[in-house]
Amino acid sequence: MSFDPFGTEAPRWYAIPAHRPFLDDLAAGVLAWLGDAPPEALSDATILLPNRRAARAFTSALTRLSGDRPVLLPQVRPLGDLEEDEPPFSPGDLGLDLPPAIAPLTRRFEMARMIVEDFEPGMRPLRALEMADALGGFLDSCQLEEIEDPGRVVDLVEGDLAIHWQDSARFLGLAVEAWPKRLAAMGMVDPAWRRASLLRLLATRWSENPPTGPVIAAGSTGSAPAAADVLAAVARAPQGCVVLPGLDRDLADSVWAMLKDEEQHPQNALWRLLHRHEVARDAVQPWYQPPTTAEDQARGLARQRLLNEALRPARATSDWRKEIARIRAVAAPLTSADPIALGLEGLSVMSLRVEEDAAATLALMMRETLETPGRTCALVTPDLALGRRVAARLERWGITADSSSGTPLSRMQAGGFLDLAARWIADPLNPQTLLALIKSPLARFDLDGANPAEAVATLEEHALRGPVPPTHAELLKRLDKAGEPRRGGKPLPEWRAARLAEARALAQRLEALSTTALAPFVDDIAPLDEAARALTGLVEALAGQDVWAGPDGEAAAALMSGLIAGGASLGGLSRRDFADLVHSLLTEETVRTGGATHPRLRILGAIEARLVHADRMILAGLEEGVWPNAAPVDPFLSRPMRGVLGLPPPERRLGQTAQDFVQAACADEAILVHSERRGGQPAVRSRWLWRLEMLTRGAHTV
Known part of the structure; x- marks a missing residue:
C-alpha cells in the first residue's frame, strides 16, 4: 500500500x-x-x-x-x-550566538547566594536552596512561555494588598532584575532560556x-x-x-x-x-x-470514544444520555455490538486495599505476562515509590524490569557511603555513624597486616559501647583501660593484647582522618567548596578510587565535582548543614544502572510512557493527589496575577496528565489500579475512574 x-x-x-x-x-x-x-x-x-x-x-x-x-x-x-x-x-x-547554559547545581547555589544577599540575610543554606528552586521554577516558566516582559511582576502588587504579596513580588523581582545581571557577568544563560x-x-x-x-x-x-x-x-x-x-x-x-x-x-x-x-x-x-481487522479497529475506536466521553467537560455531561444514544445510532449500521460494551472489552478496574497489596499484585501481573512468548507489559504510574516496590518484587524472581525512574543515589552503595562520610564529619564520635562507615564494604584500612574486621569488632566492643565518648582521647583511653592487667596482675592473653593494639591503631587512623576532614571548618563553618573537597578526600582515603566505579560511583563523582566547582557561590555553612545538604542532593539524584533489563517488561512514569505501547498496559496509582496530582499551588502569584503576567493556569498540567491517561488506557488490554488506603489514610479514587463508572452505569439505563 x-x-x-x-x-x-x-x-x-x-x-x-x-x-x-x-x-x-x-x-x-x-x-x-x-x-x-x-x-x-x-x-x-x-x-x-x-x-x-x-x-x-x-x-x-x-x-x-x-x-x-x-x-x-x-x-x-x-x-x-x-x-x-x-x-x-x-x-x-x-x-x-548563544552563550553556554549554566550547570543546574551551580545555578541553584548562585540563586541561593543571591537570595541570602539581596532578600533575607541570615537565611539557612537549605532554606535558601528551597527558595532558589522556587525562584528557578518561576523563571523557567516565564522563559518556556516566552513572557515578553517578566519584569512586570514587580508591579503586579498595588494598593493595600497583604504584605506577603508584596514580599512575593519583591522576591520574584530577583529573578527578573538581579539574576540576569549575575548570569551576564558569568557569560552564561539559563538552560530553559537556551532551549x-x-x-x-x-x-x-x-x-x-x-x-x-x-x-x-x-x-x-x-x-x-x-x-x-x-x-x-x-x-x-x-x-x-x-x-x-x-x-x-x-x-x-x-x-x-x-x-x-x-x-x-x-x-x-x-x-x-x-x-x-x-x-x-x-x-x-x-x-x-x-x-488490521475490522473488529480490532472497531474495538479501538470504541475505547477511545468511551474514554474521551467519560472525560468530557463537566458542563457538557448533561448531554451524556443523548451522546450515548448518538454513538449507538452511528455504530448500528456497522456492527451489532453495543459500542459502549465494545469499548469496555479489555478494560478492567482493580481496587486493592493498601499499597503493599498493589505492589505484590502488579508484580504478579507483570510476571504472568511473560508466560506468553513475545507478549509485552508496561506499568505506568507517577508513583515512584510504587514503581520501586514492584521492581524490587520482580528482582526476587530474577527479573530486572526496564525502569525509567532509576534509583536514588542515596540508596546506592557509593551514594550511601558519601552520605555516611558527610554525617561522620558532622559528628565524628557518633557510634552508629562511625560503625556504619567503617563496616561498609567500601571501607579499607591498612593496619600493617592486621585483620580490619577484627580491629573494628574490638573497637566497637571496648570503646563504642555505653556513653558516647566526648573526644578521641577518651576513645583511646577506653582502649588503654581494656588493655590493663587483670586482677592479681595477670597479663592479658597475647591475642587479646594484639587485638587491642590493632583497634588502637584503627582509632588513631580515624582520628587523623577526622582531623583532616574537619580542617576547613573554622568555628564550625566552612565554605561549601572546601567542605566538598574535604569530603572527597575523606572518601578516597577510606575507600580509594573504587568508590567512583560503576554508574552510582560516576554519579557521585559528578555530584562532588559540581559541589567543588559551584559550591563557593553558596558561602559558608556548618557541619550539620553540610551533611543535610549532601543527603538532600544524594536523595534528589537518581541513577539508571542500565545493564541487562528484561526486553518485555517496563516500569514507566506517566511522562516517559507517552507514545509507548505494550500488549498489557497497567495504570497504577489512580488516586486523587497521585494521578492526577493536585493542581500546583503557586506560593507567590495569585491566579489573576498569573493571568496578567501571561503564565498558564495551574490546571493546564492536569490536562496533559489526562491525555497521558487516555493514551495509555486505550491499549488492547488496560488494567486500571487504585488503592483504597495510602500512607495509612483512606484514599479517594481518581476522578477519571469516577467519570468512567458514571458513564458506563448511565449507558445501561439508556
Missing part, C-alpha cells in the same frame, strides 16, 4: 488515534512512503520526536518493521533536547528558509510556544508534515468548542496547538495505518 505524506498541499497535519501504537504506525508510514526507493533515500529525512526515549523507541520500531530490508536510518532527534551542533542545525551554526531560544531560532529559520529535505515532527503537542511554532514551520515545509498523538476526530463539535476554557480536558493541548495556527480539526488527516 503506497503512502505519500507530502503529496498534498501544505500545511500538512496528520494524527494517529490514541488506540493505535503511535511509534509503530509512524515507522510503518515512513517505510510505506519509502516504497521501493533505495536504502539511502531515508537518510536525508529528519524525524523530530518529543524526547530521547521516544527517539530510541522509534529507531527500534523502524529497524524491526523493515525486517530483512536494508535501510539507512533517518536523522532522529528529540525536539525537547536539541543541540546547536547536531542536525537539524549545521555544525557550529549557532555556537557563537526555548534554540527552538525559536529553528522556527524562525524554517519559516524564512524551509528545509528542502523530508522533515516529520511527530508525537509533540507543542506545549511551549516555540515548540508549537516549530511544528507549524514543519507543516508548511515543501516536504514536511506534523503527526499529532491521540487527536479525537470524533469528539462532538459542541464539546470541541468548549475546550478553550477546559484546561483539564485531555484534548486541550491539541486544541490550543491547532487554534494557535488556525488549523481546523477537520483539516487534520489520518496517518497511514497498517492493515
Whole structure:
C-alpha cells in the first residue's frame, strides 16, 4: 500500500488515534512512503520526536518493521533536547550566538547566594536552596512561555494588598532584575532560556528558509510556544508534515468548542496547538495505518470514544444520555455490538486495599505476562515509590524490569557511603555513624597486616559501647583501660593484647582522618567548596578510587565535582548543614544502572510512557493527589496575577496528565489500579475512574 505524506498541499497535519501504537504506525508510514526507493533515500529525512526515549523507541520500531530490508536510518532527534551542533542545525551554526547554559547545581547555589544577599540575610543554606528552586521554577516558566516582559511582576502588587504579596513580588523581582545581571557577568544563560531560544531560532529559520529535505515532527503537542511554532514551520515545509498523538476526530463539535476554557480536558493541548495556527480539526488527516481487522479497529475506536466521553467537560455531561444514544445510532449500521460494551472489552478496574497489596499484585501481573512468548507489559504510574516496590518484587524472581525512574543515589552503595562520610564529619564520635562507615564494604584500612574486621569488632566492643565518648582521647583511653592487667596482675592473653593494639591503631587512623576532614571548618563553618573537597578526600582515603566505579560511583563523582566547582557561590555553612545538604542532593539524584533489563517488561512514569505501547498496559496509582496530582499551588502569584503576567493556569498540567491517561488506557488490554488506603489514610479514587463508572452505569439505563 503506497503512502505519500507530502503529496498534498501544505500545511500538512496528520494524527494517529490514541488506540493505535503511535511509534509503530509512524515507522510503518515512513517505510510505506519509502516504497521501493533505495536504502539511502531515508537518510536525508529528519524525524523530530518529543524526547530521547521516544527517539530510541522509534529507531527500534523502524529497524524491526523493515525486517530483512536494508535501510539507512533517518536523522532522529528529540525536539525537547536539541543541540546547536547536531542536525537539524549545521555544525557550529549557532555556537557563537548563544552563550553556554549554566550547570543546574551551580545555578541553584548562585540563586541561593543571591537570595541570602539581596532578600533575607541570615537565611539557612537549605532554606535558601528551597527558595532558589522556587525562584528557578518561576523563571523557567516565564522563559518556556516566552513572557515578553517578566519584569512586570514587580508591579503586579498595588494598593493595600497583604504584605506577603508584596514580599512575593519583591522576591520574584530577583529573578527578573538581579539574576540576569549575575548570569551576564558569568557569560552564561539559563538552560530553559537556551532551549526555548534554540527552538525559536529553528522556527524562525524554517519559516524564512524551509528545509528542502523530508522533515516529520511527530508525537509533540507543542506545549511551549516555540515548540508549537516549530511544528507549524514543519507543516508548511515543501516536504514536511506534523503527526499529532491521540487527536479525537470524533469528539462532538459542541464539546470541541468548549475546550478553550477546559484546561483539564485531555484534548486541550491539541486544541490550543491547532487554534494557535488556525488549523481546523477537520483539516487534520489520518496517518497511514497498517492493515488490521475490522473488529480490532472497531474495538479501538470504541475505547477511545468511551474514554474521551467519560472525560468530557463537566458542563457538557448533561448531554451524556443523548451522546450515548448518538454513538449507538452511528455504530448500528456497522456492527451489532453495543459500542459502549465494545469499548469496555479489555478494560478492567482493580481496587486493592493498601499499597503493599498493589505492589505484590502488579508484580504478579507483570510476571504472568511473560508466560506468553513475545507478549509485552508496561506499568505506568507517577508513583515512584510504587514503581520501586514492584521492581524490587520482580528482582526476587530474577527479573530486572526496564525502569525509567532509576534509583536514588542515596540508596546506592557509593551514594550511601558519601552520605555516611558527610554525617561522620558532622559528628565524628557518633557510634552508629562511625560503625556504619567503617563496616561498609567500601571501607579499607591498612593496619600493617592486621585483620580490619577484627580491629573494628574490638573497637566497637571496648570503646563504642555505653556513653558516647566526648573526644578521641577518651576513645583511646577506653582502649588503654581494656588493655590493663587483670586482677592479681595477670597479663592479658597475647591475642587479646594484639587485638587491642590493632583497634588502637584503627582509632588513631580515624582520628587523623577526622582531623583532616574537619580542617576547613573554622568555628564550625566552612565554605561549601572546601567542605566538598574535604569530603572527597575523606572518601578516597577510606575507600580509594573504587568508590567512583560503576554508574552510582560516576554519579557521585559528578555530584562532588559540581559541589567543588559551584559550591563557593553558596558561602559558608556548618557541619550539620553540610551533611543535610549532601543527603538532600544524594536523595534528589537518581541513577539508571542500565545493564541487562528484561526486553518485555517496563516500569514507566506517566511522562516517559507517552507514545509507548505494550500488549498489557497497567495504570497504577489512580488516586486523587497521585494521578492526577493536585493542581500546583503557586506560593507567590495569585491566579489573576498569573493571568496578567501571561503564565498558564495551574490546571493546564492536569490536562496533559489526562491525555497521558487516555493514551495509555486505550491499549488492547488496560488494567486500571487504585488503592483504597495510602500512607495509612483512606484514599479517594481518581476522578477519571469516577467519570468512567458514571458513564458506563448511565449507558445501561439508556
